[in-house]
Amino acid sequence: MADIYRQLALLLDHPKETLITPKGEENAVFQLPETYLPAEYAANGVELNNRFGDEATEKIKVKELSKLPQISKAMEMPRDVDFSLFLPKHQEWSNEVIKAMLDVPQNQLEDFKSTCAYARSNLNPQLFNYCYSIALLHRPDTQKVRVNSLAELFPEKFINSQVFSPARESAAVIPSNVPRIPIIIPRDYTASDLDEEHRVAYWREDIGINLHHWHWHLIFPFTAPDRAIVAKDRRGEIFYYAHQQIIARFNCERLCNSLQRVKKFNNWREPIPEAYFPKLDSLTSARGWAPRQANMSWQDLNRPVDGLVITIDQMEKWRRNIDDAIASGKVILPDGKTQDLDIDILSNLLESNILSLNRELYGSIHNNGHSFAAYMHDPEHKYLESFSIMGDEATTLRDPFFFRWHGWIDDVFHRHKESPHVPRYTRDQLSNPGVQIVSIAIESATGQTNTLNTFWMTSDVDLSRGLDFSDRGPVYARFTHLNHRPFGYVIKVINTGSARRTTVRIFMAPKFDESNRNWILSDQRKMFIEMDRFQIPLSAGENTITRQSTDSTLTIPFSQTFRDLSVQGSQPRREELEGFNFCGCGWPQHMLVPKGTEGGAVYQLFVMLSNYDFDSVDDPKAGIKLSCVEASSFCGLKDRLYPDRRAMGYPFDRPTNYARTIEELLTSCMGLQEITIRHQNITEPNPRNNSKSILNILTKDNVWLIGR
Numbered sequence: 049m050a051d052i053y054r055q056l057a058l059l060l061d062h063p064k065e066t067l068i069t070p071k072g073e074e075n076a077v078f079q080l081p082e083t084y085l086p087a088e089y090a091a092n093g094v095e096l097n098n099r100f101g102d103e104a105t106e107k108i109k110v111k112e113l114s115k116l117p118q119i120s121k122a123m124e125m126p127r128d129v130d131f132s133l134f135l136p137k138h139q140e141w142s143n144e145v146i147k148a149m150l151d152v153p154q155n156q157l158e159d160f161k162s163t164c165a166y167a168r169s170n171l172n173p174q175l176f177n178y179c180y181s182i183a184l185l186h187r188p189d190t191q192k193v194r195v196n197s198l199a200e201l202f203p204e205k206f207i208n209s210q211v212f213s214p215a216r217e218s219a220a221v222i223p224s225n226v227p228r229i230p231i232i233i234p235r236d237y238t239a240s241d242l243d244e245e246h247r248v249a250y251w252r253e254d255i256g257i258n259l260h261h262w263h264w265h266l267i268f269p270f271t272a273p274d275r276a277i278v279a280k281d282r283r284g285e286i287f288y289y290a291h292q293q294i295i296a297r298f299n300c301e302r303l304c305n306s307l308q309r310v311k312k313f314n315n316w317r318e319p320i321p322e323a324y325f326p327k328l329d330s331l332t333s334a335r336g337w338a339p340r341q342a343n344m345s346w347q348d349l350n351r352p353v354d355g356l357v358i359t360i361d362q363m364e365k366w367r368r369n370i371d372d373a374i375a376s377g378k379v380i381l382p383d384g385k386t387q388d389l390d391i392d393i394l395s396n397l398l399e400s401n402i403l404s405l406n407r408e409l410y411g412s413i414h415n416n417g418h419s420f421a422a423y424m425h426d427p428e429h430k431y432l433e434s435f436s437i438m439g440d441e442a443t444t445l446r447d448p449f450f451f452r453w454h455g456w457i458d459d460v461f462h463r464h465k466e467s468p469h470v471p472r473y474t475r476d477q478l479s480n481p482g483v484q485i486v487s488i489a490i491e492s493a494t495g496q497t498n499t500l501n502t503f504w505m506t507s508d509v510d511l512s513r514g515l516d517f518s519d520r521g522p523v524y525a526r527f528t529h530l531n532h533r534p535f536g537y538v539i540k541v542i543n544t545g546s547a548r549r550t551t552v553r554i555f556m557a558p559k560f561d562e563s564n565r566n567w568i569l570s571d572q573r574k575m576f577i578e579m580d581r582f583q584i585p586l587s588a589g590e591n592t593i594t595r596q597s598t599d600s601t602l603t604i605p606f607s608q609t610f611r612d613l614s615v616q617g618s619q620p621r622r623e624e625l626e627g628f629n630f631c632g633c634g635w636p637q638h639m640l641v642p643k644g645t646e647g648g649a650v651y652q653l654f655v656m657l658s659n660y661d662f663d664s665v666d667d668p669k670a671g672i673k674l675s676c677v678e679a680s681s682f683c684g685l686k687d688r689l690y691p692d693r694r695a696m697g698y699p700f701d702r703p704t705n706y707a708r709t710i711e712e713l714l715t716s717c718m719g720l721q722e723i724t725i726r727h728q729n730i731t732e733p734n735p736r737n738n739s740k741s742i743l744n745i746l747t748k749d750n751v752w753l754i755g756r
């Protein structure tokens with residue numbers, strides 16, 4: 049069985065090369081039936097395929113299906129065009145391909161391989177990658193397929209375009225069995241400090257955060273041929289919560305860098321002062337991603353070629369309908385009847401995904417907003433330009449405008465939560481009688497109490513799988529990212545009742561606002577970022593709860609974000625890294641803690657031990673062991689109910705009827721501890737770096753330096 053999983057994984061290798069050429073370290077060749085060859089190789093493909101087969105160490109038989117997979121519409125998509133899910137035409141194509149892949153009966157993996165090999169051979173590489181990833185994630189029989197990180201397959205979506213020329217040189221000149229010197233990507237390459245927004249570029253452009261966001265949208269696509277793929281438990285609410293937390297985290301990061309919180313993009317006709325020059329190239333289209341100058345504005349879009357004809361007027365009409373729904377607390381259904389609005393329904397309307405209760409009336413605001421932002425440079429296809437990075441889930445977070453747009457989206461959700469139709473929390477709802485927090489402390493590996501320490505780290509990413517027509521063997525790029533010293537929470541509790549379970553909810557937020565003043569709770573609650581959430585038993589009497597930062601249910605370890613980065617070539621990967629499924633979705637552990645400041649940023653750490661009677665979820669599958677560390681807070685659990693019955697973000701998701709400040713909010717099951725986040729401006733190499741074996745031969749002169 050292991051063989052077929054490995055073969056399926058090879059279909060992702062070197063995604064922009066034709067399937068005729070060898071794949072993987074082991075030079076495996078897929079033996080394609082004549083009917084599977086792409087048009088451009090129809091004349092000599094079999095011959096070429098055979099020729100490569102002579103050099104191959106492995107020949108992979110591809111069964112000829114009696115009927116070719118039904119993907120003819122998707123085959124119309126040119127190969128050298130970038131793929132965006134926000135485009136109606138691309139959605140239609142991807143639905144056709146995903147359907148063909150999911151329609152293969154379970155455990156008929158040879159048929160599945162054949163279907164996908166045909167698709168791989170005949171489709172645009174990005175379209176194939178997206179559809180195939182969705183199929184691998186959602187088919188029960190493919191959960192063990194090992195998939196490389198998207199940053200390795202399409203490194204150009206994550207990494208400075210200047211890296212690729214030296215990377216190709218390295219692959220061509222240095223034999224694959226000789227260690228290759230990593231190519232260094234500087235921390236600052238997209239702008240200078242003259243651009244204020246650049247102060248938080250390290251966060252927006254973090255490879256792990258962008259991988260997380262892309263993976264999140266693979267698990268929660270807004271459209272799919274099979275409704276069940278979209279209709280996961282609390283699908284709408286999780287879209288709201290995961291993005292709300294991204295905005296809150298970004299705002300924390302901004303405050304650490306003396307920037308104001310994000311200004312929501314409220315007036316859609318107003319020029320956008322934030323410019324962005326991504327400095328990424330698309331290797332698919334062999335073009336650079338379009339930059340955005342300062343003060344550009346949204347324009348009506350008239351791009352029939354993308355199925356995108358839409359005006360700002362139309363967007364504003366939908367927006368008024370959403371406003372009406374929030375004001376009345378009711379959503380109008382297509383038959384004119386109404387239904388009570390809740391966060392799940394609102395989120396589905398706003399995104400909008402196929403679960404939207406009335407797409408005619410409420411339109412598709414979030415998705416089209418991405419498109420308006422992505423085409424400001426060529427709204428009418430006059431210059432034959434493609435979308436900007438705002439149009440791709442793997443790149444959109446790099447752009448400061450993402451946060452302005454999602455700041456507005458987030459505000460809509462908050463307005464609903466603050467409306468009279470959502471009852472405010474009472475003290476009772478935030479209490480847990482008998483449970484009293486006595487003290488909270490953070491203990492760091494550094495020996496300090498109540499201090500978190502951040503610093504810079506350099507890590508390697510292997511570009512070779514994404515380099516077309518290059519010699520095999522790893523080619524590393526070395527990037528710099530934020531990291532923190534591991535730490536632990538120590539929470540002392542007295543339980544005057546009998547033994548019981550509780551949910552421990554850990555959040556934190558800056559103690560002061562951007563003007564150094566104390567917050568009012570209605571603002572500060574939107575700044576609280578979740579750090580961890582877990583359930584534990586409490587015995588009667590005194591309890592001491594200890595918990596490590598690396599156990600957070602928000603995050604996945606570095607090795608899961610980047611998958612097999614730390615393992616050389618063909619060396620067998622660790623068992624727990626095998627599954628691709630949900631395992632890659634969590635927030636990256638290295639970005640758990642905001643950067644803080646060198647002088648020390650003052651934060652408030654908040655802990656709540658809530659009443660389990662109202663937290664517990666009755667899930668029949670709850671006992672089944674998970675295949676890897678799964679980060680349930682933002683990503684849920686595969687095939688299960690969301691493991692917490694409370695509103696996501698509880699207790700900060702809505703106002704209370706009694707508190708104006710965080711101190712007034714506290715009941716005895718809550719606690720607050722002042723902490724300091726200190727940033728040390730030093731850079732350490734990641735001990736996992738592949739190329740550490742050659743570190744001793746590295747000097748300043750023989751490192752490839754890219755950029756300024």
Ligand SMILES: [Cu+2]
Binds near residue numbers: 261265291
């Ligand atoms: Cu998103």
